[in-house]
Amino acid sequence: MKYPHKVIEKKWQKKWEDEKAFVTKEVKGKKKFYCLDMFPYPSGEGLHMGHAFTFSLGDIFARFKRLQGFNVLYPIGYDSLGLPAENAAIKVGTHPLKYTENSIANFIKQQKAMGWSYDWARMLKTSDSEFYKWDQWIFLQMLKKGLAYRKKAPVNWCKKCKTVLANEQVVNGKCWRHENTRIEIKHLEQWYFRITDYADELLSGLDKLDWPERSKKLQRNWIGKSYGTEILFEVNNEKWPIFTTRPDTIYGVTFMVVSAQHSKLFNLVTEKQKSMVEKFLEKIKSVSEKEIQGLEKEGVFTGAYAINPLTKEQIPIYVGNFVLADYGSGMVMAVPAHDQRDYDFAKKYKLKIKEVVFGGNISRSAYIGEGRLINSGKFDGLQNQKAKEKITEYLKKQKLGRKVVQFKLRDWLISRQRYWGTPIPIVYCAKCGIVALTEKDLPIKLPEKVKFGKGNPLETAKMWVNVKCPKCRCKARRETDTMDTFVNSSWYYLRYTDPKNEKVLFDPRKVGYWCPVDQYIGGPEHVTGHLIYFRFYTKFLRDLGILKFDEPALRYFTQGIVHGKDGDKMSKSKGNVVEPFDMIKKYGADTLRLALVSFANPDKDTNWDEKIVESSYNFLNNVYEYFTKLKLGKTDAKIESKLHQTIQQVTQDVEQFKHNLAIIKIRQLFQNFYDKRIDKETAQEFLKMLSIYCPFITEELWSNFGNTGFISLSDWPKANVKKINIRFEKEDLAKDKIVNDILNIIKIVEARKEKKSKVYIYVIPNEKNLYDESEISIRIQKPVKVFAVSDKNKYDPTNKSKNTKPNRPSIYLE
């Protein structure tokens, strides 16, 4: 029998909506719970399986907490600014606004079909000027505090597009849209956020978070704190601070390497070397570090020399493709004897190799181990670890260096030469220079009429670009760069608490009630991007005095990826894509939700398997049939024990997102119901547990009991430990054992070609009720008689019953 999922799901979707079942308000004295899924980018393709999975996890948890009596905030929104909308505009000619609106409408329809219990009244779109207005407001605050600043940065530039390209738009060093056009590297002034000011706090704050250990490690790694020494080298009478973790090898420096992307590179290059350097730079394809990786280390001489502050030697400076421009000062001191990279470089260009730490064989390779210093002037003989301190101390005294802390984390470049992002509230005036707009000018809305396809579309909105300077009323131009879309997701969680506030970012009382987020759910790919920015913004807003906490999300769960049947990522080109909406049509949303969390532990990657969907569907069909035909009766003690045991275990499993295990236990409980009567309470407790996974079918069955409210708003069952009795499990074991034994004997006997058709079991009198004749008989498919050994009228021709012992009944077959 198939249950009518289409009718049921439509019915309850409408009821929830009509009665605003999941709309939330602050309630004084009621404990809150903020459950948040990372909001999606609304693509034109609609929901994919990854969405279906992660949002189901969020919904299950929100429903669980709601039933547990928390006042649950479970909102949804759309991260609707971003590149794909703009690319669609370029490709198909739709305006990003229209593309976005269509996509969102489609998303909403599908999300409602999945039964996700969002508070739709709080829905947000980042493309809404009432939302991005506050991006601009935060930008202005950053500017005031000196955390937003401009700096030259290398960018990928396509001559034909006349625009900057994102790293992912660079393919093999060429433009994604012009296969024959090589990318050039240009240095443009860009806006940055000084996230590095918070590096230390971002690092230490991790300790108190209940996040998966691996995501914390990833962040620590990304922030990358390291201790070292900054040494001042002199180049053309200018001091260049050079960062090193090996000050002990300062006497072994034989050349320097400056980054090919360094903004001051051409200050160093001599006239004679200029053409060589330029030729070299052309070889470097793009700023993308991905493109740089794997390249052989190469470089050319710049013609300049640096002076080693201790030895006063003249050291040649090379430009190299392997030095990062924005780590340290963009130039490194090379010690080929004790660093493998430097060693390779020195060998390649036949540069001097000077050994300063004793212990290796530098004719073969660099020696990076420990040892005593040699060739190091007055530091000779020192153990190199000791020398690190001594040399640093000495440099400090001479004002030639100091101890420093370095982070891998870099300042956040937020400028994008794109249309579909938040406009930066800045104008450039010929007289006044950079002028920040004021709060009452906000929002600076995106102009609708722009041309796509050539350069930054915003440049084509002349009316919008050309403005008067707010200070001197002279001609001025707006900033045409927009902000990275990660700014939107950095604070959206706060806006959900007060989404329609026109006066302030949010009402502090509302944020005070709901925040921080108690449970955040999203993909592991966001750990080093979004989740760092998200924490940074929170700390910044706290320093601004508008937040009282400093971590946005206390608990975080990363879900695995649902791959295709073949184990590969679902992708159109591989043809292994399964659309959630198709599954809903075929099996219903309840089935899909159940299947998604049955595959495996939700934090692991899994492969799609339609069999699991079918099995989930079968289960729900059975549940539906059982409950629609159910005649209520008394729940026996055994089922009651099982019920309470299940409640206890399922509650624990759900709390830890072990839904696969919880579902197994729910299904096992249901097995116990078969062919039995249960009372209304037992039935309802079962349905409540199932309701977090399968809300539609359980609402329907719940209402069949005459309930008028929603099961979604009822209460989570409580385990009564007193009713759990392990005796029942022992009984089951006893039954399994006797069935096994009988079957084993039959097997042996039949091998001898003997036929047996009746089974007699002899048990000690007080065990008689453990062995149910009809149940055993069904399982072994033969008629069964159970006798107590004390029974005088028992049938026992060979006197088997004399062997009977406790827990070991005797068996006779004939």
Place this chain on the structure above:
RNA sequence: GCGGAGUUGCUGGAGUGGUCAAACAGGAUGGACUCAAAAUCCAUUAGCUUAGUGCUUACACAGGUUCGAAUCCUGUACUCCGCACCA
């Protein structure tokens, strides 16, 4: 290179010192029901052996700790993921 996760039976996947030849699901095989099929139910699904027993081999591989290991430790192999020339 650095960091992380993992390797369980035909398959997916539970299980983190004894109660484990190992949950649950799927598949396969046999049986019940049926004119037949589907659904449902029952059983089997490492091997040998046996009137319900006993034994062997098993949780990537090799060692170790322990009275006792899938589970703890060490090493090896493989897979996956993240960062990646961070000086």
